[in-house]
Amino acid sequence: xxxxxxxxxxxxxxxxxxxxxxxxxxxxxxxxxxxxxxxxxxxxxxxxxxxxxxxxxxxxxxxxxxxxxxxxxxxxxxxxxxxxxxxxxxxxxxxxxxxxxxxxxxxxxxxxxxxxxxxxxxxxxxxxxxxxxxxxxxxxxxxxxxxxxxxxxxxxxxxxxxxxxxxxxxxxxxxxxxxxxxxxxxxxxxxxxxxxxxxxxxxxxxxxxxxxxxxxxxxxxxxxxxxxxxxxxxxxxxxxxxxxxxxxxxxxxxxxxxxxxxxxxxxxxxxxxxxxxxxxxxx
Amino acid sequence: xxxxxxxxxxxxxxxxxxxxxxxxxxxxxxxxxxxxxxxxxxxxxxxxxxxxxxxxxxxxxxxxxxxxxxxxxxxxxxxxxxxxxxxxxxxxxxxxxxxxxxxxxxxxxxxxxxxxxxxxxxxxxxxxxxxxxxxxxxxxxxxxxxxxxxxxxxxxxxxxxxxxxxxxxxxxxxxxxxxxxxxxxxxxxxxxxxxxxxxxxxxxxxxxxxxxxxxxxxxxxxxxxxxxxxxxxxxxxxxxxxxxxxxxxxxxxxxxxxxxxxxxxxxxxxxxxxxxxxxxxxxxxxxxxxxxxxxxxxxxxxxxxxxxxxxxxxxxxxxxxxxxxxxxxxxxxxxxxxxxxxxxxxxxxxxxxxxxxxxxxxxxxxxxxxxxxxxxxxxxxxxx
Numbered sequence: 001x002x003x004x005x006x007x008x009x010x011x012x013x014x015x016x017x018x019x020x021x022x023x024x025x026x027x028x029x030x031x032x033x034x035x036x037x038x039x040x041x042x043x044x045x046x047x048x049x050x051x052x053x054x055x056x057x058x059x060x061x062x063x064x065x066x067x068x069x070x071x072x073x074x075x076x077x078x079x080x081x082x083x084x085x086x087x088x089x090x091x092x093x094x095x096x097x098x099x100x101x102x103x104x105x106x107x108x109x110x111x112x113x114x115x116x117x118x119x120x121x122x123x124x125x126x127x128x129x130x131x132x133x134x135x136x137x138x139x140x141x142x143x144x145x146x147x148x149x150x151x152x153x154x155x156x157x158x159x160x161x162x163x164x165x166x167x168x169x170x171x172x173x174x175x176x177x178x179x180x181x182x183x184x185x186x187x188x189x190x191x192x193x194x195x196x197x198x199x200x201x202x203x204x205x206x207x208x209x210x211x212x213x214x215x216x217x218x219x220x221x222x223x224x225x226x227x228x229x230x231x232x233x234x235x236x237x238x239x240x241x242x243x244x245x246x247x248x249x250x251x252x253x254x255x256x257x258x259x260x261x262x263x264x265x266x267x268x269x270x271x272x273x274x275x276x277x278x279x280x281x282x283x
Numbered sequence: 284x285x286x287x288x289x290x291x292x293x294x295x296x297x298x299x300x301x302x303x304x305x306x307x308x309x310x311x312x313x314x315x316x317x318x319x320x321x322x323x324x325x326x327x328x329x330x331x332x333x334x335x336x337x338x339x340x341x342x343x344x345x346x347x348x349x350x351x352x353x354x355x356x357x358x359x360x361x362x363x364x365x366x367x368x369x370x371x372x373x374x375x376x377x378x379x380x381x382x383x384x385x386x387x388x389x390x391x392x393x394x395x396x397x398x399x400x401x402x403x404x405x406x407x408x409x410x411x412x413x414x415x416x417x418x419x420x421x422x423x424x425x426x427x428x429x430x431x432x433x434x435x436x437x438x439x440x441x442x443x444x445x446x447x448x449x450x451x452x453x454x455x456x457x458x459x460x461x462x463x464x465x466x467x468x469x470x471x472x473x474x475x476x477x478x479x480x481x482x483x484x485x486x487x488x489x490x491x492x493x494x495x496x497x498x499x500x501x502x503x504x505x506x507x508x509x510x511x512x513x514x515x516x517x518x519x520x521x522x523x524x525x526x527x528x529x530x531x532x533x534x535x536x537x538x539x540x541x542x543x544x545x546x547x548x549x550x551x552x553x554x555x556x557x558x559x560x561x562x563x564x565x566x567x568x569x570x571x572x573x574x575x576x577x578x579x580x581x582x583x584x585x586x587x588x589x590x591x592x593x594x595x596x597x598x599x600x601x602x603x604x605x606x607x608x609x610x611x612x613x614x615x616x617x618x619x620x621x622x623x624x625x626x627x628x629x630x631x632x633x634x635x636x637x638x639x640x641x642x643x644x645x646x647x648x649x650x651x652x653x654x655x656x657x658x659x660x661x662x663x664x665x666x667x
Contacts, residue, residue: 014517017528047513052357063517063529068510070360071519072353073383079317079350083357083365084510086341087315091361091511112346262343270336279289279339281314 012036012046014066021060025211025219027178027204028058031125032065034181035096038188050091052081054106057131057206058098058124065096075105078113081120086281089263092121092192099126099140103159107139114168116262117196123188124161124199127206128243135209142245146213163238165199166255172198173238173255177226178205180251187253196261203249214245284483286310286443288476290338298471300438300464301326304394305334306471307442308366310479313392314340315358315365317351322406323462324370324396331368348373352380356389360518362509364446364484366392370462371400374413375420381455382421383520385543388497388505390449390484392442394458396465397573397624399649409462410649411573412625417457418602424540426547428554429457429602431572435469441599447482448554452546453504459601461624463574463652491515496527497539503546547603556600557608565594567665568612569620570633572598574652579622582658591666601629609636616640618665622658624649641665 013036022028039049046067053062055074062069068091072080077095085093095102102110102124113120129147130136137147140161141154165173172194174187184202191198205211205222216222226249233241234252241250260268270278290309298306305327308316316335318328328342335342341358345351348369355365369377374395384391397413399405413420417429428448430441438460445456487494487506496516499505505525508514517527522539524530530539547554562568567586569579576597583593594616598605609619609632619637621630622645630644645661647653 014528046515048511050510063519067515068360069515069517070357071517071521072356073379073520076349076353076380079345079354080357082343082345082350083315083317083354083359084361085357086343086354087358087361087363087365088509088511108346109350112350266341274336277337279337281339281341 008040009033009036012039012066014064017064020064022057023208025205025207025222026057027127027202027219027223028061028125030178030181031123031184031202031204032061034185035123035188038185038192042189042192044092044192048091050084050093052077052084052093052095054097054101055132056098056101057127058096059101061096075101076109077101078106078109078120078122082113082118085119086263094192095120095122097124098131099124099128100130100138103161104139111164111168114165114170114197114199117169117171117259119195119197119261119263121191121194121198124201125204126161126201127204127210129206129210131206131209135206135213142243144245145210147210158243160238160242161201162241162254166238169197169259170199170255171196171257171259174253175201175203175241176251177203177230177249179223179227179230190253196259284481286476286479286481287312291476291479292473293475294473296471296473297468298435299326299466299468300432300435300460301396301466302330303435303438303471304442304458304460305330306473307439308392308446309334309338310473311364311443311446312481313364313366313446314338315355315363316340316342316367317345317354318368319345319348319351319373321370321373323398323465324368324394326465327368327394327396348376349380352377352393353383355391356380356384356387359389359391360510366394368394370396371398371404371406371413372402374416378420381427382423382425384455385421385425385427386520387518388453389455390453392445392449392456392458394442394460397459397461405650407462408650409574409624409652411461411575411623412628412649414459414601414625414628417459424544426544427455427457427602428452428547428600429459430556430599431459431601432464433573433576433597434464435467435471437599438464439471439473443479447480450482450484452550453485453507454547459573461573495525497523498525499542503542503549551603551605552607554600554603555605555608557605558597558599560595561592562594562596562612564592565616566592567618567620567662568594568596568616569622569658569662570596570598571622572601572629575622575624578652578655579658582655582662585655585659586662593662604629604632606632606636609633613637613640618643620645620658620662620665622647622653622661624652
């Protein structure tokens with residue numbers, strides 16, 4: 001009897017592009033591992049799955065996934081994905097990018113896509129810093145944290161991403177750390193199954209830059225810290241889940257609600273107002 | 284392939300250039316438009332918003348021009364023909380995605396109804412000062428195609444053409460209108476659908492296993508795939524190899540960037556779309572485009588009335604610049620005269636091609652059009 005030694009996630013990856021560029025101890029690979037398992041369990045037709053990334057360390061995810069994948073410009077994967085999804089509604093479109101890309105330079109697109117309830121799953125790997133460019137401060141860096149452009153510590157109030165997503169209109173909002181692989185996989189699967197703007201934040205170690213500058217040890221040490229600080233609280237009020245240098249990291253599924261998507265609303269509205277004059281888009 | 288009749292408003296109409304541009308896009312099969320309001324281009328998307336629900340199109344007013352200019356790229360990879368429309372400041376914001384479309388070979392159309400600049404400038408008044416920005420505005424080396432209509436009829440015709448060129452060469456094509464053409468109303472005749480030629484997207488016929496997304500055909504243009512068809516391809520704005528994978532080497536950079544430029548440079552002569560009048564035997568040739576090409580006509584008439592032989596060369600394709608034709612004419616004329624609503628942009632191209640023949644710029648800061656008398660004086664000066 002032969003035993004298959006194939007790694008179960010391999011069929012989802014462009015193995016000819018491995019080794020990847022991520023540092024030892026980085027959490028992005030773990031999130032990709034969870035994501036491939038979520039796809040596997042969801043039974044999504046891989047031919048109908050598209051991954052869109054922006055720029056940065058997490059922006060490289062699209063390049064490693066063996067599906068239709070788009071490595072776009074800095075901050076703009078969400079509007080690219082919006083065009084892609086509206087042009088080809090049969091696709092499941094996933095935006096996979098980092099906190100700097102999605103929330104700093106791309107913040108405007110993030111809130112508007114959530115407001116419109118574009119049918120996208122957005123996965124934000126939040127490592128609290130710009131990794132690719134050398135560890136600068138981001139809109140998610142906790143107050144007091146050291147970054148290369150906040151050498152005396154960050155004095156800006158960071159965004160609380162689940163609160164931002166919920167108040168902008170997201171229909172699904174969850175947060176985990178890369179320690180919570182089972183829960184993360186489950187949330188990714190749920191987000192993939194959701195119609196509308198679903199959002200999963202993953203707190204992830206960046207030992208090379210954020211962890212080193214803030215004396216959090218290596219990747220495993222940073223992971224242990226996230227494990228210790230995490231407090232699972234499904235259904236928590238997103239107002240109360242902000243992140244600091246210390247204190248609990250509240251994780252869980254916070255929002256799961258229904259709302260018409262952009263396309264649902266558009267089609268229903270035109271059908272109502274235009275009647276027989278309305279010609280639905282052909283794809 | 285002919286136009287889909289659903290989008291073709293066959294007949295004679297009284298339209299402004301912005302509305303005619305919208306009808307051109309519809310006739311060309313454009314079924315996705317993302318835009319952001321900006322004067323004097325807004326009427327294009329207003330008409331799109333009105334017309335699209337009746338023809339199966341999707342219009343989305345995005346949160347800004349950065350979003351609009353990449354939403355169209357997403358739509359293209361999802362299988363649609365797509366366009367965005369803007370002016371002045373919005374065009375500046377779109378520069379990164381013109382480069383992205385050039386790099387990823389995403390066929391799409393950008394319309395710029397030019398107004399006075401820089402910055403907020405003259406929102407409601409004409410300019411032609413974005414001509415070099417159209418060519419060079421995004422970082423890095425690349426080539427684009429740009430057309431410049433001088434009437435609402437041409438706003439229709441050249442928008443159709445822009446879509447066809449975008450598909451033919453897999454390149455962003457820029458429709459460089461100006462506020463005058465955008466807002467002037469004239470008769471526009473829209474032909475029957477079967478009279479409108481549409482260049483189909485160059486989809487690959489390779490199997491999923493054999494497909495190389497960036498392996499060029501003989502004309503240096505690779506065949507495209509669309510998302511959702513099982514090709515599981517990768518696309519990136521990074522320098523990439525034929526598989527679409529990042530290639531961070533000088534050799535890879537040379538291979539890709541040279542091909543992106545060469546596919547357009549090689550096609551410069553077939554792409555050249557110029558209208559000439561009385562050029563043979565002319566002492567001076569006036570080179571112009573857009574609204575200025577109409578303002579020069581009375582100037583040329585008045586100089587001709589003084590017994591001088593003056594020709595007129597009008598650029599409908601402004602980029603790639605038809606340098607060969609200027610080079611050909613240069614030894615036969617005494618001078619070129621180049622009026623434009625900027626302080627001297629396309630005139631640099633004429634100078635490069637005409638040397639050592641004299642080239643006289645007739646600059647104008649914009650806000651209105653040239654006084655034909657000023658152009659006539661310039662022609663006389665060129666002949667002096």
